[in-house]
Amino acid sequence: MKESIVFPPWEESRRMRLVHDTIHRFMYVDRLHRQAFDGLLGNLGIHRSAHRILVYIQRNGPVYSQKEIARHFDISAAAVAAAMRRLEADGYLSRCVPDEDTRRREVRITPAGEALLERTRQIFSSVDEAMFRDFSDEELLALTAELDRLQASLVSLLREREDGRGDFFGKDPGEEKE
Numbered sequence: 001m002k003e004s005i006v007f008p009p010w011e012e013s014r015r016m017r018l019v020h021d022t023i024h025r026f027m028y029v030d031r032l033h034r035q036a037f038d039g040l041l042g043n044l045g046i047h048r049s050a051h052r053i054l055v056y057i058q059r060n061g062p063v064y065s066q067k068e069i070a071r072h073f074d075i076s077a078a079a080v081a082a083a084m085r086r087l088e089a090d091g092y093l094s095r096c097v098p099d100e101d102t103r104r105r106e107v108r109i110t111p112a113g114e115a116l117l118e119r120t121r122q123i124f125s126s127v128d129e130a131m132f133r134d135f136s137d138e139e140l141l142a143l144t145a146e147l148d149r150l151q152a153s154l155v156s157l158l159r160e161r162e163d164g165r166g167d168f169f170g171k172d173p174g175e176e177k178e
Contacts, residue, residue, distance in 0.1 A: 040123045
């Protein structure tokens, strides 16, 4: 079922209507993808944020700092601590004090955590495969190329903004008025 498109009250050019419709579709597809995965993930009794923390620890080896994880995901250390307590209680993580530095706690994934991540990889694969089942390899390559173009445009825009050359967005909220 297609969601109806809601446009701002001001008059838009045809191009801007197309741009807004395209952006809306991206956001809608992202939301549907997340819902599909979250529904299946929920059956396993784990929330997306906790899953992301498990994946991070798996990819980065033992982790010693909740602040490191918090910075990586741009969330509070308290949110990471709560998620890690739950993951440990559920048997997916273990914390121990390494012999070489008793001031630090090493966080590792347990065999149960590894098994859970393998199951979630299967879920991701099934959702992703279903999402693109009607696409040929050529269509996927073309879509990827177009997404790369969009990404490059946004990266360029952000770099211009960071360099002080871009005033596309006007003044930042909170900047002092002159």
